[in-house]
Amino acid sequence: MRRRGFLMLQFQFQFHSCSSAIASLRSSASMATSSAVQDQKKVLRSEIRKALKALSPAQRSKEDFEIQSTILSSSWFKSSHRLCAYISCPALREVDTSTILSQLLTKPHSEHQVEIEKELYVPRVEDKNSNMRMFKITTMDDLVPNSMNILEPSPLDDKGNQREDPLSFVKFLKIVMFYYYVGVAFDKQGRRLGRGGGYYDVLLKKYQDLALEKKWNKPLLVALAYSVQIKEEGIIPVTPTDMPIDAIVSSDGVIPISLLAKEKMS
Ligand SMILES: Nc1nc2c(c(=O)[nH]1)N(C=O)[C@@H](CNc1ccc(C(=O)N[C@@H](CCC(=O)O)C(=O)O)cc1)CN2
Numbered sequence: 001m002r003r004r005g006f007l008m009l010q011f012q013f014q015f016h017s018c019s020s021a022i023a024s025l026r027s028s029a030s031m032a033t034s035s036a037v038q039d040q041k042k043v044l045r046s047e048i049r050k051a052l053k054a055l056s057p058a059q060r061s062k063e064d065f066e067i068q069s070t071i072l073s074s075s076w077f078k079s080s081h082r083l084c085a086y087i088s089c090p091a092l093r094e095v096d097t098s099t100i101l102s103q104l105l106t107k108p109h110s111e112h113q114v115e116i117e118k119e120l121y122v123p124r125v126e127d128k129n130s131n132m133r134m135f136k137i138t139t140m141d142d143l144v145p146n147s148m149n150i151l152e153p154s155p156l157d158d159k160g161n162q163r164e165d166p167l168s169f170v171k172f173l174k175i176v177m178f179y180y181y182v183g184v185a186f187d188k189q190g191r192r193l194g195r196g197g198g199y200y201d202v203l204l205k206k207y208q209d210l211a212l213e214k215k216w217n218k219p220l221l222v223a224l225a226y227s228v229q230i231k232e233e234g235i236i237p238v239t240p241t242d243m244p245i246d247a248i249v250s251s252d253g254v255i256p257i258s259l260l261a262k263e264k265m266s
């Protein structure tokens with residue numbers, strides 16, 4: 001998977017080192033290819049949206065329950081101190097994360113306490129240029145609905161202090177973290193189709209560059225998927241900026257994809 005991304009980037013590099021005439025010819029060919037890929041992505045997004053709408057409520061809750069139970073009972077979840085997760089949006093038919101979130105936000109000393117107290121970071125869209133940040137929250141009251149009716153944290157907490165942002169928080173990055181990752185479709189080779197905003201791809205690229213420079217651990221990128229969102233190989237179109245996932249959790253269990261996931265999750 002990593003090799004695929006690397007080779008594609010390498011190809012782009014060779015491409016830009018050509019003479020300007022050839023480069024400009026190739027550049028228009030590349031734009032045509034990339035717009036064809038964007039069109040293919042749109043077609044697949046709308047196909048999956050239909051399949052998700054067709055899922056019966058009973059099937060959806062069965063898969064929601066199984067996915068969350070798999071995560072909550074796993075050793076890799078129990079031993080991780082810091083996590084990023086999405087706040088599921090029912091209207092978008094996203095795999096429910098409410099049970100995981102309520103466990104993560106349960107205060108210590110209660111009888112439902114998770115084994116290790118964990119820190120939870122959730123996304124907030126900053127602007128229309130694909131910029132998104134993760135902010136630490138400690139209670140669901142930290143969340144407010146945005147213009148798309150997705151719950152997200154306000155940048156300041158109730159005392160007016162800036163919330164913790166993992167990208168500017170060194171301690172956080174030194175510890176392996178799990179990213180519960182939203183997407184429209186996934187495959188068992190690690191390809192992921194997002195909603196088309198580029199938010200996750202941009203954030204994860206920023207993180208990856210920083211982690212490489214500072215020799216920080218790479219987080220495990222774990223996608224939560226209904227069965228209809230897992231496609232066979234060759235269906236999901238990808239571009240060089242698409243960040244591959246490490247693992248999928250579906251109602252059938254965990255599918256570790258990358259070496260890192262095989263080490264940590266098998
Ligand atoms: N729960 C959740 N939180 C999230 C995301 C997400 O996908 N789910 N995001 C992940 O990026 C960011 C918000 N970005 C979003 C981008 C598009 C849509 C959306 O409603 N898309 C419609 C299609 C709109 C169109 O094509 O015009 C859809 O998918 O049906 C929602 C969130 C940050 N927080």
Ligand SMILES: Nc1ncnc2c1ncn2[C@@H]1O[C@H](COP(=O)(O)OP(=O)(O)OP(=O)(O)O)[C@@H](O)[C@H]1O
Nearest residue numbers: 130193194195196197198199200201202205241242
């Ligand atoms: N690292 C990046 N730097 C700059 N632009 C990027 C980057 N990653 C993605 N983009 C741009 O964002 C736009 C949306 O990309 P794409 O359709 O792959 O989003 P997506 O993966 O579906 O969305 P998301 O990442 O939010 O789940 C494209 O124009 C793409 O070129």
